[in-house]
Amino acid sequence: MECRACAKLNLYLDITGVLPDGYHQLRSVMQSITLWDNVEVQPAQEITLTVDKPYIPTDERNTAYKAAKAFFAATGLEGGAKINIKKRIPVGAGMAGGSTDAACVLRLLNRAFGDPLTPAQLAEVALTLGADVPFCLWGGTALAGGVGEDLRQLKPMPPCAILVGKPKFSVSTKAAFGLYDEKPRETCPPPDAMLQALDLLLDRDELIAHLAALEK
DSSP states (O other), X not given: OEEEEEXXXXXXXXXXXXXXXXXXXXXXXXEEEEEEEEEEEEXXXXXXXXXXXXXXXXXXXXXXXXXXXXXXXXXXXXXXXXXXXXOOXXXXXXXXXXXXXHHHHHHHHHHHTTXXXXXXXXXXXXXXXXXXXXXXXXXXXXXXXXXTTXXXXXXXXXXXXXXXXXXXXXXXXXXXXXXHHHSOOOOOOOTHHHHHHHHHHHOHHHHHHHHHHHHO
């Protein structure tokens, strides 16, 4: 079984607080895009992982490996999975490459074993793997709160072109949030403008009328 593990962009991102356990509370508008990794999963006797990039770990440091382990722990099923990932999403780019791979593993294993976990239970397992994994389970366009688990689906964003620039170096999420914690807090505008922009884009007739008004 295989699936496309789509990358994620944060169209808007704000950190609203830090929890006692160190996790950061977020407010974000998340969007899936048509840049993806290919994830293949086959039931097996044990968990094994191969990746076509030699610098990516294939043991328990990899979130996809952790996802398979978490699935079997949550369901109580015996067995394992042979996982193969072909990477296209840049590593260390904040595009949820590891999280979306893990989400695909969860979905495929759940399907392969007859859906032992409900969507809600699957989301609970996903959250133990990372803040972006619950969103990556279903993708689309969503307003996220909490540490990323409080999701409200929005209307799908219309087709458009997005240019992503990735420098040669990578930035880990942990390091990025660590730098934020060292700096004074700054107030970020609420996501209202982004949500209004999305609503405007979603209604073609309204967009045309808006552009016409601007020309006047």
